[in-house]
Amino acid sequence: MELAEGKQKFIEAWGRIGSEWGINRTMAQVHALLLISPEALTTEEVMEELNISRGNANMTLRDLINWGLIEKQHKPGERKEYFAADKDIWNVARQVAKERKKRELEPMLKVLKELSTVEGDKNDRAYATFNKSVTDINKLANNADRMIDTMLKAEESWFWSSVLKIFK
Amino acid sequence: MELAEGKQKFIEAWGRIGSEWGINRTMAQVHALLLISPEALTTEEVMEELNISRGNANMTLRDLINWGLIEKQHKPGERKEYFAADKDIWNVARQVAKERKKRELEPMLKVLKELSTVEGDKNDRAYATFNKSVTDINKLANNADRMIDTMLKAEESWFWSSVLKIFK
DNA sequence: TTTTATTTTCAATAATACTTGAAAGTTTAG
């Protein structure tokens, strides 16, 4: 396969995966484009490569910055802004985990905590079932939360760093 | 908080979380409803509880069956079909992991394998960067794939079952 | 200060994804 074709396929695939995981397709494609670009690109270049509008490119690049996946760069003597992706895939995975934890897991934990205060009669099957599910999910979510923290800190504990090595 | 209010909040929260993860909101809500129902429910009951149409209820219940999250039941002497969720949250997590692996991770691995056959000159920075990203993602994805397999099998190895216990 | 290059915003539009409901299909009972 030719490089040009490979690039197209990579951008397309990354976009598809992103949208399957609730991430805007264009955002994933811009990220893909920057991941395979040896040089930082301008908004203009991103617009051209992916055939998207200026507004879309601008917003998408900002979102990627907020996700901590790319950064703005300035070239001396130039006025334009350049954008470059963090090429370390492990950092990308960590960053995504961190953000989703913050944006989704943590709000969910808050709701679950609230829901576990619902009182009721243990002999009421409706209450018992509700309570069991909420409690179990709460437990699992808390463990997931702690586990993500541990893996984000990583290298500290011998045990977890050995797990990480296998994964990474 | 009253049980009735708790139920509403739980269904709403589960729906929101689902949609953040690329799962249809209604599907997540039906799942939530069945998770907290002590008895199996009919299509009719699901329609009423969530104010959704017959067509929607039917399709959503089928999807949940395909995800392996709920099952059809029949009561003796009755013609209607009843639906009940697997209440073991750990099973739910496993099932979701298994399905997403099959639906998303595996197709991605196929594309990455193809993309790693792209040939080029190592001195060409465009090629080198493309190749590094693809190779790194490929490696990470393969490890994730293997790790999921291991965790799904679980109990077999002493090491992993100890990891699971912490998580579970 | 004025001009020019560049970035940002956001109302309007387009694309996508979800839902409805009625008709067609199936299955069981009489």
Place this chain on the structure above:
DNA sequence: CTAAACTTTCAAGTATTATTGAAAATAAAA
């Protein structure tokens, strides 16, 4: 076989989300 109970399908409609593009804002240069 026929009717009744129930399930499935899918074209049309609705809601949600993403994208455009031109105008406004900002910032550097003249």
